[in-house]
Amino acid sequence: MSLDHRLTSEHEELRRTVEEFAHDVVAPKIGEFYERHEFPYDIVRQMGEMGLFGLPFPEEYGGMGGDYLALGLALEELARVDSSVAITLEAGVSLGAMPVYRFGTAEQRREWLPKLCSGELLGAFGLTEPECGSDASGTRTTAVRDERTGEWVINGSKCFITNSGTDITGLVTVTAVTGRKDDGSPAISTIIVPAGTPGFSVAAPYSKVGWNASDTRELAFSDVRVPGANLLGDEGRGYAQFLRILDEGRIAISALATGLAQGCVDESVRYARTRTAFGKPIGANQAIQFKLADMEMRAHTSRISWRDAASRLLAGEPFKKQAALAKLYSSESAVTNAREATQIHGGYGFMNEYPVARMWRDSKILEIGEGTSEVQRMLIARELGVS
Template sequence: MTDTTMTDADRAEQERLVLDSVERFLERHVRPVALKLEHDDEYPAEIVERMKELGLFGATIPEEYGGLGLRPSTYAKVIERIAGVWMSISGIINSHLIMAFILTKNGTEAQKQAFLPRFATGELRGGLALTEPDCGTDLQAIRTLAKRDGDDYVINGSKTWISNGIHGSCFALLVKTDLTAQPRHKGMTMFLAEKGPGFTVSRKLEKLGYKGIDSAELVFEDYRIPAANRIGAEGQGMACAISGLELGRLNVAARGVGVAQAALDEAVKYSQQRHTFGKPIHQHQAVALKLADMVTRTEAARLLVEKAAAALDRGERCDFEAGMAKLFATEAALENATESLRIHGGYGYSKEFVVERLYRDAPLLCIGEGTNEIQRLVIAKRLIERNPI
């Protein structure tokens, strides 16, 4: 049944079935091993295989190409639940699905037929290769260069902080095809780049948190790629990248809700178990005030994510809504993780407690998919555009 023929009741039932499946998967296959895998910084190969079986690598890919065809609103709820158990595995599918989303919106039918079914099964997995050693926020400053050579392009340069860089096999690769173009984004082009001769991984990047998922540097040395792998025309690379970032920001916002909820849950549980001065610590006003702020932040963040997801469901431009959701939800995650650690006291600093991992994971959310400072600029710009005088 395609989404266009679904009633609201059909969609609600589909969502319930999907979320039930995800929750069973998390409880059986992720929660029991997350602590050890995360502390060992070990790639969760068995979990990835389970995710393939569940169809999560095709979560938002249209059904006609073998995906689940989930609406962004349902996808956001899936990510919230995953992030609440172990945030790293949500990143394994997020970057991959941004690549698929870009192809779905901008690729040719031949490209979709060739790649999307393999993306949906997880046969081909990968992500988004944008950031370079000397540029992240200012994407127009990238220097990786693609030169046309007959029916191919030859690419030289490097990318860094690329999720799925080691275990992934295909990436939406943003390059320059004209270093002199003005404005600079007119010289940017995007390709679907599969690993092969000239495309290597130089090293795995060690991180404070967000462990388990492989973040890597990619190197391109005379890497030859067919022109048929170009997404859109030359000069449309920046537009392709931006088209995928709304889904990416929704994902990171949903992760923020998941981490904020997990930190709250840990704090609520511990505050009832821990006693001081003859009573559980939640009865102390200092702790009670923290709990009230934490649950309020979490619920507000969830509502912002739902609003942004609903706009994306309708196919509307939603950088304003997604920006607000990403900004607020990720800050909520950071604040809740910090407050939960403080409620736990010394135990919160122990690696034996989940809150220690949440405290290390949360800061990434305020940086990834555009820093929260950039989100504020985007929000303000759209606010003025919507309210001219």
């Protein structure tokens, strides 16, 4: 396939629009939300009005009729300025709405997608559990069908769930063990749990190192009853479903990581041009120039990597390995660029008033969320046929 990832005029127009929004609307306000650990409802509302939450979905469901490349472009531009708003969009689309679109019935799509696409509601993906982590097959949350009513009765807990406790959270799709396969292994299914369902409780927001203007919480399910029709996709196919969702989500996270990596370049170049030491701008020093060159190299290569994976997805080609490569490289590049940007800024890089301090705090989770770096290496090795 061609590796020409130059943008069409439509994609470039979208990119520029989101770039302007990020710099004109997000950048001036987000620092205050971040320091207060406050969810930026007004910014998210404007993102919804722009159609960002509906980018990759068909117009018949209230979407913009775009594609995954369009979503990635929006995520990258937002993350160049701030990762909290970027992860709110990423989780709302890739993890919240996409499972309903990929695996939902016609009725489920009609019920949920229009409000998810408009940003009126946010969706969340309840996968990770306190004792499972990367071993998602070890799910302990259970869902038992009440033969009398046909309802699912859910018990268990989830942790680190983004968008799960905001005032506009509409649903959480929950993975749960619904039986046993012939070989005795757990049969995992995915079930839609609307916000506010009795027995479904949401803990207070976590105190986090980064992403402080996004919503992340622990969830508990105590005899939560939902209709049998809330099963998402085929019973017992939940594990395969969320693996597909995570493969796609890694492209989105890679685009976000690329944005953070590029944002570190943007801020460091600006600082290197204006900060003087020993009578000249620090950018005149070769040591700083080399750091900036390496940072730009990492951001550029990350961009090529996630766009390659997105292009394969859109072409209907296998993309699992490319998504893992993109997620691994871009997340580690983001961490390195954030560290180098902080170093270039010196003492100011340790002050929260400077964006690079926020980027440094936000970068580390990119090597953990939606598959750790170790998991990505396992996936890549498996695709190479050596695992």
